[in-house]
Amino acid sequence: MAILYLGNQRIAPMSVETKEASKYGATIDNILGNVDANGVLQQPTEKFDLNFAGVEDLAENALCYKFNYNAQIKSVKFPDLKQISGLSALNSTFKQSSIESIEFPLLETVSSTNGMVEVCSYNNVLTKVNLSKLKTVSGSNGCSSAFTGRIGLINTVDLSSLETVSGSYGCYRMFQYQISLPATFNSLPKLKTISGSNAMSSFLEIGSGKSNNITSFSFPMLDTITGGAAMAYFFRNRTSLQHVYFNAIKTTSFGGTYKTQFNTLVSGITGCTIHFPSNMEETISDLNGYPNFGGTSTVLAYDLPATE
């Protein structure tokens, strides 16, 4: 390779900006930095937004670990993505990166193993997550630890279409440590089935002693919880939580195999009232962890309309 000199001054071969066309909003200069006058490759500094327009599905490892630790990407959009079927397609893609928002406005299904596992984990500036059409997480570890993070600044989440989590560890620790989730994030309104083992365990768990905002949470449609640890530690340490509502739960909701689904549901929380339909007394009293379900001075109230 030729090394250019201007007089006695060495000119780095990459120091002139490339004029490459962008792909998904990124140019080669966004991804690879320039070499300075001393021959030292620098990190690119310009912030940019990624937009994967036209992408409807992702193949195996399509973006696996692709932007780990990236400090230049500001926001990410997948405006046309409908499903993630490729193994590890978004595995840790933006882990520990500096993205501030990520949007999947049309994504309906995460069916692959590790499809979105840790996609934005341990990100310290992420505030917005849009998964407004996500209906089904059937892949093992599909969304596991997707947005877990030590600082937890996410304050806008849309998961209003989620219906089924059937993959083992499907949504395990999905929003763990997210202490900034607002009080308005108080329901999974369409969630009907949690059937994978550990499917939603530690979903909203936070660290002991951390401040938090959610005071109530409802599951108006949830009627199937069959994974052995499906909701273990779901709300752990969310000390602000005062009420949990299971409006649709039935005597057959827990299946016949396990009684451990609620065992540690409200661990670390004092005085939380869990509301059940009035016909559920006998079924609930047969579950492991009854009547505190991991909490202290838990109150069980059979004050919702009967479901059978």
Add this chain to the structure above:
Amino acid sequence: MYIEKAYKYKINNTTYVAASLPDGAEVLEEMNILYAKEGYTLIKKSDNEDISTSIWLKEGDSQDNYEEKEIIDDE
């Protein structure tokens, strides 16, 4: 292993279960709830109530390590 008291009671025709009784509650049942000893979690009580065969999580362990095993029968 230890026993903790809980109460099943009624107020305004709604049934509650809690560790303490609020004023005006009509007590339906006093319950002795069995718990694992401090530092342990009872995750499964044997069907025959024989406590010695119950499954306990070990100290320092967590339920994260408890999971179903998928058994796939090819036949």
